[in-house]
Amino acid sequence: MHQHRARKRFGQNFLHDAGVIHRILRAIHAREDDRLLEIGPGQGALTEGLLASGAQLDVIELDLDLIPILQARFGDNPRFRLNQGDALKFDFARLQAAPGSLRVVGNLPYNISTPLIFHLLDNAALIRDMHFMLQKEVVERLAAEPGSGDWGRLSIMVQYHCRVEYLFNVGPGAFNPAPKVDSAIVRLVPHAQLPHPARDHRLLERVVREAFNQRRKTLRNTLKGLLDSEAIAAAGVDGSLRPEQLDLAAFVRLADQLALQPQSPA
Known part of the structure; x- marks a missing residue:
């Protein structure tokens, strides 16, 4: 052979x-x-x-x-x-x-x-x-x-x-x-049951991608195109943190907050 x-x-x-x-x-x-x-x-x-x-x-x-x-x-x-x-x-x-x-x-x-x-x-x-x-x-x-x-x-x-x-x-x-x-x-x-199900997992992907685009910057800066400081706070997240400091559940809360925005940008 x-x-x-x-x-x-x-x-x-x-x-x-x-x-x-x-x-x-x-x-x-x-x-x-x-x-x-x-x-x-x-x-x-x-x-x-x-x-x-x-x-x-x-x-x-x-x-x-x-x-x-x-x-x-x-x-x-x-x-x-x-x-x-x-x-x-x-x-x-x-x-x-x-x-x-x-x-x-x-x-x-x-x-x-x-x-x-x-x-x-x-x-x-x-x-x-x-x-x-x-x-x-x-x-x-x-x-x-x-x-x-x-x-x-x-x-x-x-x-x-x-x-x-x-x-x-x-x-x-x-x-x-x-x-x-x-x-x-x-x-x-x-998982048989998702531990932290998001309203829309595509929005979760977007939030995570934007957050880690510049991982040295704070969430308030990296997410400003998607969520303002009030929206980040409404998700129960501190906007002065860097993305690597957040767990999965916090990212899901941010994505769900984005889903609630009047017109979430395409």
């Missing part, structure tokens, strides 16, 4: 460390009646173990050169289905998964990890849990707490939808080629 060279433009780093693969599979703990979706299976390092669980597995792979390799390795398995395409544009409804049933797995290239997580959150109603290998800094941001330098738009919007569990770190030597950064495994579990 010809060797596939990892490609820079797809941000490919293939996982080859058997100990790390086993540890990830143990964390996922797939069962026979699971519906699994693997994003970017690469050469199938995790795919093999996921299929060994007896679960139904869909994979999404963008790199056309990998399709015949995956097809040759797993194509005979009736529980394996290969979808060629871009996960960022993938219509998850195509999988016809029951609500809350889909278990998503992926070793995500750094350049698409954030937009892909947001795309998956749009489909959170279908998803039971997600296990991702990401750059360690991204996992630190996902799991961050208010008041820390890592707390920002990604932390807030992901924690709005999911419980975040930082599982373990993975060094560069587990991959080929070895990346220049450390990686980590994270588990995201969509």
Whole structure:
């Protein structure tokens, strides 16, 4: 079988460390009646173990050169289905998964990890849990707490939808080629009931984006295009604070205040 060279433009780093693969599979703990979706299976390092669980597995792979390799390795398995395409544009409804049933797995290239997580959150109603290998800094941001330098738009919007569990770190030597950064495994579990539901989560996204556009400035300054000082105070928030000092509940109150404004700008 010809060797596939990892490609820079797809941000490919293939996982080859058997100990790390086993540890990830143990964390996922797939069962026979699971519906699994693997994003970017690469050469199938995790795919093999996921299929060994007896679960139904869909994979999404963008790199056309990998399709015949995956097809040759797993194509005979009736529980394996290969979808060629871009996960960022993938219509998850195509999988016809029951609500809350889909278990998503992926070793995500750094350049698409954030937009892909947001795309998956749009489909959170279908998803039971997600296990991702990401750059360690991204996992630190996902799991961050208010008041820390890592707390920002990604932390807030992901924690709005999911419980975040930082599982373990993975060094560069587990991959080929070895990346220049450390990686980590994270588990995201969509909340059955949102802990702080917003009237309109798109307004929450706007408030959070504006607030963190200039994270060194006070909320009174960064939000002045959306909410004046009175409106910020009416949400029970101190306008002299910086955005990283606010928790998720406070951002939801600001977004709900924006929803009450006479004409909230488009």
